[in-house]
Each structure stands twice: as structure tokens, then as C-alpha cells.
Amino acid sequence: MAQLAIKGGKPLLGGSTIGQSWPIYDDSDRQALIRALESGKWCSVWHKRQADSEVGKFEIAFAQYQGSEYGCAVTNGTTAIEIALRAGGIQPGDEVIVPAPSFIATAMAVSYVVAIPVFVDVDPETYTLSPESAESAITDWTRAIIPVHLGGYPADMEAICRVANRHDLLVIEDCAHVHGTIWDGHKFPVADMGTFSFQAGKTLTAGEGGMVLTNSRELAAKIHSLSTHGRLEGHPFYEHHLVGTNLRMSEFQGAVLLSQFARFDEQIKHRDANALYLSEALQQIPGVRAMERDERLTQWGFYYWTFKFLPEVWEGITRDQFLAAAKAEGLPIGSGGHIDPMYLNPMYTESQTPYRKHDCPNCEYAWKNEALSFPHATFLGPQEDMDLILAVFQKIWDNRDELRS
Numbered sequence: 001m002a003q004l005a006i007k008g009g010k011p012l013l014g015g016s017t018i019g020q021s022w023p024i025y026d027d028s029d030r031q032a033l034i035r036a037l038e039s040g041k042w043c044s045v046w047h048k049r050q051a052d053s054e055v056g057k058f059e060i061a062f063a064q065y066q067g068s069e070y071g072c073a074v075t076n077g078t079t080a081i082e083i084a085l086r087a088g089g090i091q092p093g094d095e096v097i098v099p100a101p102s103f104i105a106t107a108m109a110v111s112y113v114v115a116i117p118v119f120v121d122v123d124p125e126t127y128t129l130s131p132e133s134a135e136s137a138i139t140d141w142t143r144a145i146i147p148v149h150l151g152g153y154p155a156d157m158e159a160i161c162r163v164a165n166r167h168d169l170l171v172i173e174d175c176a177h178v179h180g181t182i183w184d185g186h187k188f189p190v191a192d193m194g195t196f197s198f199q200a201g202k203t204l205t206a207g208e209g210g211m212v213l214t215n216s217r218e219l220a221a222k223i224h225s226l227s228t229h230g231r232l233e234g235h236p237f238y239e240h241h242l243v244g245t246n247l248r249m250s251e252f253q254g255a256v257l258l259s260q261f262a263r264f265d266e267q268i269k270h271r272d273a274n275a276l277y278l279s280e281a282l283q284q285i286p287g288v289r290a291m292e293r294d295e296r297l298t299q300w301g302f303y304y305w306t307f308k309f310l311p312e313v314w315e316g317i318t319r320d321q322f323l324a325a326a327k328a329e330g331l332p333i334g335s336g337g338h339i340d341p342m343y344l345n346p347m348y349t350e351s352q353t354p355y356r357k358h359d360c361p362n363c364e365y366a367w368k369n370e371a372l373s374f375p376h377a378t379f380l381g382p383q384e385d386m387d388l389i390l391a392v393f394q395k396i397w398d399n400r401d402e403l404r405s
């Protein structure tokens with residue numbers, strides 16, 4: 001009789017779910033929305049903001065939490081990258097180095113401002129931008145690097161900033177996954193600018209939303225101005241100084257983000273405690289392992305938790321067969337989040353959109369053979385949920401001959 005659910009056996013999880021459904025909300029979010037509604041001020045233009053503006057308060061609270069001087073709220077995480085590139089002076093035809101794997105927004109924002117994304121490889125352990133690969137891709141036309149803290153695991157910012165300093169490059173950190181992560185006592189960004197997303201799946205969300213954080217007063221003023229039709233502080237409202245656009249976050253989004261923010265830090269700690277328990281226990285299960293966690297990573301505010309399938313241990317069973325078997329048992333497991341190379345998208349392969357790519361063997365290996373992940377909400381339940389994950393993995397291992405057949 002079949003044991004594994006994928007072969008017709010009984011799914012180990014039955015109908016039970018792991019973690020929590022996302023997003024989480026309660027009456028405090030409802031009240032926040034009513035507060036914004038009844039204020040009668042639904043729009044917030046940065047230099048005309050009232051002291052009680054929802055967006056203004058959220059900018060200050062989030063920037064302070066992440067350890068940055070200035071927060072510039074915008075419509076989403078993609079426009080945050082676009083406006084950071086514009087504020088940083090990136091011009092059409094400039095080259096911008098990006099890691100091969102990420103959500104397409106990282107590269108698309110570069111193409112959208114008519115610059116040229118240059119795809120480079122990642123570190124084989126953390127799947128974040130390889131400083132060596134980045135340095136080897138620099139040409140006379142390179143102007144910026146966008147490291148991505150993929151899944152919330154920090155890119156090697158010390159080495160990346162050293163490369164950037166040597167070649168006088170702007171560094172914009174794509175922080176869409178890294179809210180709340182603490183590395184060596186600090187949060188992110190650490191470079192010129194960091195861009196965040198508050199889209200529905202993110203660990204802090206209002207359905208949509210974004211922010212650029214920076215310690216530069218000049219860059220913050222420029223981003224604020226560019227995102228509200230080039231207005232300038234101290235000048236008449238209908239006087240426009242820069243070619244900008246409208247990327248303003250609404251007061252409703254600001255209100256929801258503020259109320260979500262009240263439970264955010266506790267959620268990060270809850271997830272990370274479960275993830276640490278799972279990492280430790282995974283050592284007892286053959287054929288899968290947690291990502292090696294640097295001791296400087298004292299709080300991992302992951303968007304998804306990435307770990308590794310070890311093909312050599314499974315003797316003929318592939319990562320995708322394992323993945324299908326784990327899904328059939330009822331696990332909310334995926335193949336490593338945004339580990340697929342962005343350069344394989346039709347916008348690059350089937351159109352004239354200019355780009356350059358270096359060899360990316362680490363990214364391609366992880367994408368095809370190795371990377372596995374769970375979404376962050378998997379870790380918001382009790383510790384017993386982690387035991388269920390372990391039980392599924394053990395079941396697949398014990399029945400590997402059946403899987404192979």
C-alpha cells in the first residue's frame with residue numbers, strides 16, 4: 001500500500017494547516033482605517049503635511065525602527081527603486097549591476113529608467129549578490145549596484161560597499177525582504193539608499209506601499225520632491241522644479257501600516273524563534289539542511305525562509321520530486337522564492353530590452369537543484385508546526401524508494 005501522498009497514500013497533514021493565513025488584522029486596523037476616513041484628509045503631500053498625517057507618522061516610525069534618518073513613502077517597492085535610481089542620477093544607458101535572482105522588479109526598475117541591468121552571480125550559500133562577480137562586471141559605464149537581501153538574508157554589504165567605493169558607484173539596497181533583520185547590531189540599509197515594499201505578501205503590509213530610506217538629507221528631499229510632481233519645500237504649491245511624478249502613498253495605506261507596525265516586531269521574533277528551532281532539528285533529517293547562519297545575524301526578519309535540498313544524498317531523486325512529494329503531504333513549501341534568474345524573462349529574451357549578463361552558475365544550480373523555501377507566515381504558528389514539517393521530511397526520507405519508483 002502506498003505511503004507517500006504523491007503515490008496515493010494519506011497526506012500527513014490531512015486537512016490541517018501550518019502557520020497562519022496572511023495578512024493578519026483585527027479591530028485596531030479597522031479603527032485605523034476609520035480614523036483616516038473620518039479625518040477627511042485622504043491625501044498627504046509631504047511639505048504640506050499636518051503633524052498628524054498617517055503617512056508622515058509612518059515614515060518617521062519605520063525609518064527610526066530601521067535605523068535610518070529619513071523615510072520617503074511611495075506607492076510600492078518597484079517605484080521606490082525607480083525613484084531611488086532617478087534621485088541617484090542614473091541616466092539612460094548607464095549600467096546598473098543586479099544579482100541574477102530576485103523578483104523581476106529589481107531589474108525592471110533599471111530597465112524602466114532606460115538604464116541597462118547587468119546580471120551577476122550570487123554567493124552559493126546565501127544566494128545574495130557576489131561582490132567578486134559584481135566587481136568583474138564593472139565597465140566604464142557602470143554607475144550603480146543594487147544588492148538584494150534575498151529572502152531577508154543580508155547581502156555582504158561590507159564587501160559590496162568596498163567594491164562600490166573603489167569604483168565610485170551608487171549603492172541602492174533592495175530591502176523588499178529584509179524588514180527587521182539585524183546584522184552585527186544594525187538593520188538595513190547601510191549604503192546610500194534602501195527600498196522597501198509593503199505589498200500584500202510582505203512582512204509589513206497595507207496591500208501596496210513602498211519606502212526609500214536614506215541618511216542623506218539631500219537624497220530624501222529629492223525623492224520627496226520627485227514623488228510629488230517636483231514640488232519644493234518652502235515654494236508655492238503649484239510651482240514645479242523637477243521632472244517628477246505622483247508616487248504618493250495614501251493616508252489609508254499609512255494608517256494601516258501604522259497599525260500593522262504595532263505587532264510587527266513581535267511577529268519577527270516569533271517567526272525567527274520557530275525558524276531557529278527548525279534549523280537545529282533539520283540536522284537530524286538526511287538530505288535537507290538549513291542555510292548556514294552567520295553569527296552576526298542575530299535577528300532574521302525573513303520574507304521567506306530558504307533552505308537546501310542536497311541532491312547527492314537522495315541518489316537519483318531530484319529537488320522537484322521532493323518538492324512535489326512535500327506539497328502532496330500538505331506543506332506550503334516552494335522552490336526557493338525568487339531564486340530563478342531574472343534574465344530568463346521574455347522581456348529580456350524575446351524583446352529588444354538591453355541587458356548584459358555574466359555567467360551565473362551558482363544561481364542556476366540553486367534554482368534548478370537546490371533551493372527550497374517556506375513563506376514567512378508558515379512560522380507564525382506554534383512550535384508544534386515545525387514538528388509537522390520535520391515529520392513530513394522524515395516520512396519522505398523513510399519512503400524514498402517509493403518516491404524513486
Ligand SMILES: Cc1ncc(COP(=O)(O)O)c(C=O)c1O
Binds near residue numbers: 078102174338
Ligand atoms: C526583491 C523585491 N524587490 C522589489 C519588489 C517590488 O515591490 P512591489 O511589489 O511593492 O512593487 C518586490 C516585490 O515582491 C521584491 O520581492
